[in-house]
Amino acid sequence: MSPWFPRWHIGGTCLLVKTDKGLVLVDTGLGLHDYSNPSPMVRFFKLDFGVHNDHENAAVCQIARLGYSPKDVQHIVLTHLHFDHAGGVPDFPHAQVHVHRREFEAMQHPRKLTELAYDQKDFIHNPSWVLYEQPNAEWLGFEAIRLPFSPEMYLVPLFGHTAGHCGVAIQDNDGWIFHCADALPTNAQFNLTPQWLNRLIIGAHVPRIQAWATTHPEVRLLAGHMWKSFFKQQRSAV
Numbered sequence: 001m002s003p004w005f006p007r008w009h010i011g012g013t014c015l016l017v018k019t020d021k022g023l024v025l026v027d028t029g030l031g032l033h034d035y036s037n038p039s040p041m042v043r044f045f046k047l048d049f050g051v052h053n054d055h056e057n058a059a060v061c062q063i064a065r066l067g068y069s070p071k072d073v074q075h076i077v078l079t080h081l082h083f084d085h086a087g088g089v090p091d092f093p094h095a096q097v098h099v100h101r102r103e104f105e106a107m108q109h110p111r112k113l114t115e116l117a118y119d120q121k122d123f124i125h126n127p128s129w130v131l132y133e134q135p136n137a138e139w140l141g142f143e144a145i146r147l148p149f150s151p152e153m154y155l156v157p158l159f160g161h162t163a164g165h166c167g168v169a170i171q172d173n174d175g176w177i178f179h180c181a182d183a184l185p186t187n188a189q190f191n192l193t194p195q196w197l198n199r200l201i202i203g204a205h206v207p208r209i210q211a212w213a214t215t216h217p218e219v220r221l222l223a224g225h226m227w228k229s230f231f232k233q234q235r236s237a238v
């Protein structure tokens with residue numbers, strides 16, 4: 001049972017946003033095929049992260065329980081293309097998939113160790129890609145790329161974990177949600193992992209984001225993987 005690695009009991013952060021262009025899903029988490037026919041990599045991930053092997057956890061099933069059909073999700077914005085963030089892409093075959101061009105190219109030609117976590121099965125249906133490259137905006141001090149949705153949404157390049165990894169900022173009433181994905185560790189608020197390890201696995205952004213967050217109380221920071229207790233609180237808050 002993976003004795004060399006603690007079990008984390010965490011879930012993946014996926015956001016469903018109502019926009020002027022229909023529902024936008026920000027990261028998909030694991031997809032149906034990761035439950036029905038998981039690769040060895042996905043099996044290990046589910047074991048270590050304490051993921052229940054129940055396909056009802058897939059975003060497409062959770063969204064159906066909210067009363068929507070998969071076709072209502074017209075756009076998917078991905079922080080990066082690792083299997084645990086993009087595994088659900090084939091469950092929404094009609095959606096346009098928005099991602100940074102560098103990330104798309106890294107997935108096509110993986111070179112680094114962290115790029116082994118791309119699963120080509122997630123993209124075998126040849127989705128309709130929308131690729132972004134040049135920052136064309138500033139979002140609260142970060143170079144950013146404006147996404148074509150209202151409420152305002154931005155891709156915020158936070159390269160390091162993968163070649164084209166980005167955070168996603170979403171306007172939320174009076175404030176913002178900043179989905180930092182794997183540029184921020186699950187335990188960011190406790191600093192449980194040393195910065196050298198963070199730099200190695202998730203890039204060099206943690207100290208900057210933590211310092212920046214102290215001056216931006218209007219921003220709600222989310223990591224790509226949060227404790228399961230966080231998701232339970234969200235459910236009871238709805």
Ligand SMILES: [Zn+2]
Nearest residue numbers: 080082161182
């Ligand atoms: Zn990742």
